[in-house]
Amino acid sequence: MKKIITLIKLILPFLAIVISVLVYYGVNDNGKQKKTEHPYYLYVLALIAILVLIEIVIGVFNRKVLNKIIYKAQFVTGVVVFLTVLNYLTTKTELLPTLYFPSLDRIFGLIVENRCFLLKNVIDSLLLLSEGFIWGALIGFLTGIALGFSKKVGYWLTPITKVIGPIPTTAWIPLALTVFPTTKGANVFLIAFAVWFPVTLMTSSGIQSVNNINFEVAKTLGASTFYQMLHVAIPAAMPSIFLGVFYGTVSSFATLMAVEMNGNSSGIGWYINWQKSVMMYDGVYAGLLIIAALCSLLLTVLFKLRDKVLVWQKGVIKW
Amino acid sequence: MVGEINIKHVSKTFKNVDPGQEDVVALNGFTLDIPSGSFVSLIGPSGCGKSTLLRIIGGLDTPSEGELFLDGKKITKAGSDRGFAFQGSNLFPWLTVEKNIAFGLKARHIYKAQKDDVADYIKLVGLEGFEKSYPHQLSGGMQQRASLARALVGHPSVLLLDEPLGALDAFTRMNIQDEILNIWKEHNMTMLMVTHDVDEAIYMSDKVVVMSARPSKVEEVIDIDLPRPRARSQDTFQKYRTKILDILNLGGKINDIEYYL
Numbered sequence: 166m167k168k169i170i171t172l173i174k175l176i177l178p179f180l181a182i183v184i185s186v187l188v189y190y191g192v193n194d195n196g197k198q199k200k201t202e203h204p205y206y207l208y209v210l211a212l213i214a215i216l217v218l219i220e221i222v223i224g225v226f227n228r229k230v231l232n233k234i235i236y237k238a239q240f241v242t243g244v245v246v247f248l249t250v251l252n253y254l255t256t257k258t259e260l261l262p263t264l265y266f267p268s269l270d271r272i273f274g275l276i277v278e279n280r281c282f283l284l285k286n287v288i289d290s291l292l293l294l295s296e297g298f299i300w301g302a303l304i305g306f307l308t309g310i311a312l313g314f315s316k317k318v319g320y321w322l323t324p325i326t327k328v329i330g331p332i333p334t335t336a337w338i339p340l341a342l343t344v345f346p347t348t349k350g351a352n353v354f355l356i357a358f359a360v361w362f363p364v365t366l367m368t369s370s371g372i373q374s375v376n377n378i379n380f381e382v383a384k385t386l387g388a389s390t391f392y393q394m395l396h397v398a399i400p401a402a403m404p405s406i407f408l409g410v411f412y413g414t415v416s417s418f419a420t421l422m423a424v425e426m427n428g429n430s431s432g433i434g435w436y437i438n439w440q441k442s443v444m445m446y447d448g449v450y451a452g453l454l455i456i457a458a459l460c461s462l463l464l465t466v467l468f469k470l471r472d473k474v475l476v477w478q479k480g481v482i483k484w
Numbered sequence: 485m486v487g488e489i490n491i492k493h494v495s496k497t498f499k500n501v502d503p504g505q506e507d508v509v510a511l512n513g514f515t516l517d518i519p520s521g522s523f524v525s526l527i528g529p530s531g532c533g534k535s536t537l538l539r540i541i542g543g544l545d546t547p548s549e550g551e552l553f554l555d556g557k558k559i560t561k562a563g564s565d566r567g568f569a570f571q572g573s574n575l576f577p578w579l580t581v582e583k584n585i586a587f588g589l590k591a592r593h594i595y596k597a598q599k600d601d602v603a604d605y606i607k608l609v610g611l612e613g614f615e616k617s618y619p620h621q622l623s624g625g626m627q628q629r630a631s632l633a634r635a636l637v638g639h640p641s642v643l644l645l646d647e648p649l650g651a652l653d654a655f656t657r658m659n660i661q662d663e664i665l666n667i668w669k670e671h672n673m674t675m676l677m678v679t680h681d682v683d684e685a686i687y688m689s690d691k692v693v694v695m696s697a698r699p700s701k702v703e704e705v706i707d708i709d710l711p712r713p714r715a716r717s718q719d720t721f722q723k724y725r726t727k728i729l730d731i732l733n734l735g736g737k738i739n740d741i742e743y744y745l
């Protein structure tokens with residue numbers, strides 16, 4: 166019985182894909198969408214099918230991979246169903262305005278056909294993002310440690326942090342643009358700022374909530390204050406620091422979009438804004454898709470890193 | 485020989501921040517000499533200041549009045565010459581057993597020279613095979629043994645133990661008691677242990693220091709004149725047991741009823 170259910174679960178994604186293809190060819194088009202050279206949507210479906218198939222094949226030999234794909238199969242099915250409905254609504258009916266809802270063929274097609282241009286913009290964005298991110302995380306980490314450790318630093322920095330931290334980064338754009346000689350400098354600053362606040366906050370609060378007994382143990386073992394900071398305070402606060410970096414990552418993406426839409430002439434945020442201004446919504450959606458993929462890729466990397474650094478947390482705290 | 489402790493008229497008052505509340509006088513003129521290489525137990529009613537005294541000796545708290553000396557040198561701050569096994573195990577959760585035990589050596593930059601000691605002490609407390617485990621993967625008794633090894637590996641001349649076996653079952657307790665005694669004999673160190681268990685105090689100590697209720701001082705020091713290794717169910721235990729319990733009851737009259745029931 167259980168086996169049959171598992172089998173059905175594994176077949177469902179393919180069933181959904183077949184139905185989607187049937188709808189694609191079987192139902193009459195509304196004729197309003199611009200035709201693409203290739204059926205890109207079907208390519209995407211094929212890609213999904215191949216990936217699922219590969220995982221199943223590996224899963225035959227590897228129990229862990231099999232369990233994973235069984236777990237994911239329903240979600241994949243859901244995604245395909247969603248795409249099918251979307252494709253049906255945009256190309257087969259006249260319910261949605263064509264201008265704002267381009268067909269999936271056009272969106273995917275645009276990504277494929279403009280891949281070089283998009284890639285250049287993605288790289289520009291990533292360069293800007295990583296520069297700002299590294300500065301923000303580094304300075305945030307340092308101010309967080311100083312805040313968490315020293316009462317004197319806390320006296321001066323806490324109120325400042327509390328006042329300027331929560332102001333949305335976008336509100337700083339005009340000021341940053343006048344203060345910094347170059348737009349690039351202003352943009353780096355703004356992204357760094359967006360990362361700095363959550364990292365500072367979570368680092369300092371993480372250090373402050375380290376149980377004092379840990380420091381006392383370290384003292385009786387002969388550890389200097391500096392050694393305690395490096396080897397007790399920071400590792401103990403690491404879970405909290407990671408949370409800060411997660412928040413920072415998300416807000417850095419939001420800020421990236423905002424600054425690129427202001428006075429930039431490259432980057433994926435600029436691309437979206439430009440496409441919107443010329444009413445090319447397939448470009449807007451393509452850009453959004455890329456950003457979503459980038460953000461989730463980055464978060465996945467962070468999660469993996471966290472799992473590595475915080476192995477000791479397994480069983481201590483549930484995430 | 486090292487590890488002699490002299491405590492001279494030590495008082496500790498915890499000022500109460502709340503003006504309506506009275507200050508807590510935890511220790512009041514506490515005087516005691518602990519000979520080098522001896523095993524001394526501290527026993528007394530809960531809240532009488534045993535942990536406070538241990539923390540002051542360990543250099544984690546400062547006395548409000550009085551002074552104390554380790555081998556003639558005044559104690560002012562914590563140092564690796566006094567090992568501390570805290571109430572509960574308190575291993576660093578982010579370090580493996582091995583790294584927990586090596587922490588003090590690394591902090592003092594003597595790890596390279598004394599690397600082998602880590603493995604020796606892991607063996608001594610019976611944790612071979614668990615070097616790479618994290619604290620949450622160990623049982624309570626294993627954690628307790630690991631933290632004992634961590635306190636011992638730097639060869640302190642004094643080991644301060646604050647109810648090290650409080651949370652353990654009777655069987656594990658007896659095991660670790662014997663382990664502690666073995667280490668004590670082998671390494672010739674002074675051990676000062678806080679306990680609530682009268683039998684444990686008699687079984688392990690050269691001297692049992694009975695403390696009075698707050699504000700506490702030394703009520704009586706009882707020398708345990710029993711040959712080692714001691715059997716656990718000796719009749720002679722009874723003599724000391726009765727004596728200690730009697731003294732404990734003088735301290736707090738409220739306990740009379742409970743005791744005579």
Ligand SMILES: Nc1ncnc2c1ncn2[C@@H]1O[C@H](COP(=O)(O)OP(=O)(O)OP(=O)(O)O)[C@@H](O)[C@H]1O
Nearest residue numbers: 498508509510529530531532533534535536537698
């Ligand atoms: N940091 C502190 N601030 C204020 N009061 C304290 C502090 N530490 C201890 N005390 C008080 O000092 C007294 C002695 O505490 P201590 O922890 O030394 O008792 P204890 O003998 O170890 O008790 P137990 O056997 O229950 O562990 C208690 O009344 C306690 O409330």
Ligand SMILES: [Mg+2]
Nearest residue numbers: 534535536571
């Ligand atoms: Mg105590």
